[in-house]
Every structure is written in C-alpha cells, then in structure tokens.
Amino acid sequence: MPQIIDGKKISQQIKDELKAEVQELAAEGRRACLAVVQVGTDPASTVYVNNKKKACAYIGIESRSFELPEETAEEELVSLVERLNQDPEVNGILVQLPLPAHIDEDRIIRTISPDKDVDGFHPVSVGRLWIGEKGFLSCTPAGIIQLLKRSGISVEGKRCVVVGRSNIVGKPMAALLLRENGTVTIAHSRTKNLKEITRQAEILIVAVGKEKFITREYVGEGAAVIDVGMHRDAQNHLCGDVDYADVESVASAITPVPGGVGPMTIAMLMNNCVETIRTREDRS
Numbered sequence: 001m002p003q004i005i006d007g008k009k010i011s012q013q014i015k016d017e018l019k020a021e022v023q024e025l026a027a028e029g030r031r032a033c034l035a036v037v038q039v040g041t042d043p044a045s046t047v048y049v050n051n052k053k054k055a056c057a058y059i060g061i062e063s064r065s066f067e068l069p070e071e072t073a074e075e076e077l078v079s080l081v082e083r084l085n086q087d088p089e090v091n092g093i094l095v096q097l098p099l100p101a102h103i104d105e106d107r108i109i110r111t112i113s114p115d116k117d118v119d120g121f122h123p124v125s126v127g128r129l130w131i132g133e134k135g136f137l138s139c140t141p142a143g144i145i146q147l148l149k150r151s152g153i154s155v156e157g158k159r160c161v162v163v164g165r166s167n168i169v170g171k172p173m174a175a176l177l178l179r180e181n182g183t184v185t186i187a188h189s190r191t192k193n194l195k196e197i198t199r200q201a202e203i204l205i206v207a208v209g210k211e212k213f214i215t216r217e218y219v220g221e222g223a224a225v226i227d228v229g230m231h232r233d234a235q236n237h238l239c240g241d242v243d244y245a246d247v248e249s250v251a252s253a254i255t256p257v258p259g260g261v262g263p264m265t266i267a268m269l270m271n272n273c274v275e276t277i278r279t280r281e282d283r284s
C-alpha cells in the first residue's frame with residue numbers, strides 16, 4: 001500500500017501555524033487585510049471566494065469583499081485594483097478568476113501591485129520565482145512542495161516529471177522543483193512517448209486537466225504521484241487526473257482526490273497573505 005498524502009491534515013497544520021503567527025504579529029501591531037474581488041456570480045467562483053474568506057476568518061486575517069456585477073467594464077475593474085494598490089490598509093489583492101470574457105485577465109493580473117500579488121500570477125512574481133528571488137509563489141505548486149516536504153519526500157536529486165505547462169500550475173511547479181534541486185522534465189500535449197518519460201519519474205506531478213488520464217502504465221515502480229486534477233466522473237464522484245485505483249499499487253506515495261492537493265491551495269494563499277505582513281518592515 002502506498003503512503004497516502006493527506007492534504008486535508010497538512011493544510012490544517014499549516015493554517016494552525018499561520019493562526020498562531022498572525023496572533024504574534026498582531027501583538028506587534030501588524031495586521032493583514034486581504035481584498036477579495038469577484039466579478040459576476042459564477043457559482044464555482046462564489047464557493048472558492050467564500051472558502052477563502054472563511055480561511056481568512058479562521059486565521060485572523062481581515063477580508064474585504066468587492067462584489068461587482070457581471071457587466072462591470074474593464075476600466076472600472078482596473079480603477080478598483082489601482083485604488084486597492086494605493087490603500088495602505090490592504091496588504092493583499094485577490095481577483096477571483098476566471099473573469100467574464102469581455103475583461104482582459106492578463107491586464108488585470110498586471111495591474112495588481114507585485115507587492116500585493118498574493119496569487120503569485122504577476123509577471124514580476126513569476127520572474128522572481130525563476131531567478132530565485134524572494135516573492136509570492138503560485139499557491140497550488142507551493143502547496144505541493146509543502147505536501148512533499150511534510151510527508152518526508154525529498155526532491156533533491158530526484159527525477160521529477162511535471163505533466164502540464166499551464167502558467168498557474170505546470171510552469172511554476174517545474175520552477176519550484178528546480179529550486180528544491182530536483183532534475184525536472186516538463187511534458188505537455190506535444191510531448192512524444194509520454195509514457196516512457198513519465199515512467200522515469202521518481203516524483204510525478206500531474207496537471208493535465210483530463211479525468212483519470214494517468215494509469216499504471218505511465219507510472220514507474222515506487223514513484224510518488226501528485227494529482228492536481230479535479231473532476232466529477234460519470235457517477236458524480238470527485239476524481240483527479242490520475243486513475244487512483246489503478247495507480248495505487250505501483251506508487252510509493254499518492255495524493256487522493258479529494259483531500260490531496262485541493263486543500264493546499266487556500267492554505268498557501270493564507271501563507272502569502274501572512275507574508276505581506278512578515279516582510280512589511282523589509283519593504284519600507
């Protein structure tokens with residue numbers, strides 16, 4: 001039986017550590033405030049936004065909601081973000097994605113000040129990650145590094161394969177594994193002989209966005225398998241990009257879906273919010 005990596009438990013540990021740290025920082029007069037901006041009423045986005053606000057309340061971070069109608073003009077959203085950039089009481093800005101189709105998401109991401117970019121999506125944050133400078137890390141990949149570390153799985157010197165090259169998961173994941181001294185390969189839809197490549201992995205990270213895509217033929221004996229995917233199968237059960245039942249007999253460690261990578265994203269968002277007050281003195 002493989003080690004089952006318990007993201008629910010690890011994310012709770014992280015949130016409890018952050019809660020204690022936030023109390024200490026508050027005693028020094030340092031308080032964090034996250035601005036949470038949602039445009040429209042997409043039900044999935046509303047669930048994510050509410051979960052983020054709940055996590056803020058648990059940890060002791062103030063959250064301020066900005067709920068804008070679906071038809072909000074791009075310029076209006078840019079003005080709001082610019083105002084929040086200037087507001088000394090707001091430390092972090094989160095604009096829930098996806099935005100309605102008439103708004104240029106990249107422009108909004110670039111408008112957020114890199115000093116308040118708690119999602120880690122701004123090109124400055126991405127650049128800092130690749131050149132090894134301190135900065136906000138993209139939350140899902142940062143959460144995966146925590147899952148590995150806190151499960152006793154070292155990345156150093158290991159052959160790591162990331163399947164997927166999106167800006168929010170695959171690319172920052174590869175950069176973080178490299179930072180941890182892994183030997184990293186990034187695979188994508190044009191990769192040839194994918195199975196041969198993934199079978200070489202000692203650590204296999206799957207962010208392909210296809211239900212149960214990775215079966216046992218893709219996995220080398222004893223690999224640690226991290227599943228980023230999130231889907232509902234024909235029976236309406238949550239499942240990942242990895243066929244868990246098929247892969248569990250070959251893997252040495254594996255994340256379940258749900259309860260693996262999913263809960264880590266919010267925990268690392270909270271960590272980024274706390275980071276805004278940890279480093280505030282350094283910046284001033």
Ligand code: NAP
Nearest residue numbers: 140164165166169188189207208209228229230261262265
């Ligand atoms: P995405 O933007 O759709 O990217 C998918 C990547 O997989 C692309 O780079 C694509 O390659 C690659 N790919 C597609 N088909 C492939 C194939 N047959 N062989 C090899 N590579 C293939 O997805 P994403 O945003 O990274 O998300 C991936 C999954 O993670 C989704 O299921 C998403 O719901 C989930 N997710 C979960 C969390 C969480 O908190 N748990 C956070 C974010 C995402 P090309 O670049 O060549 O097209």
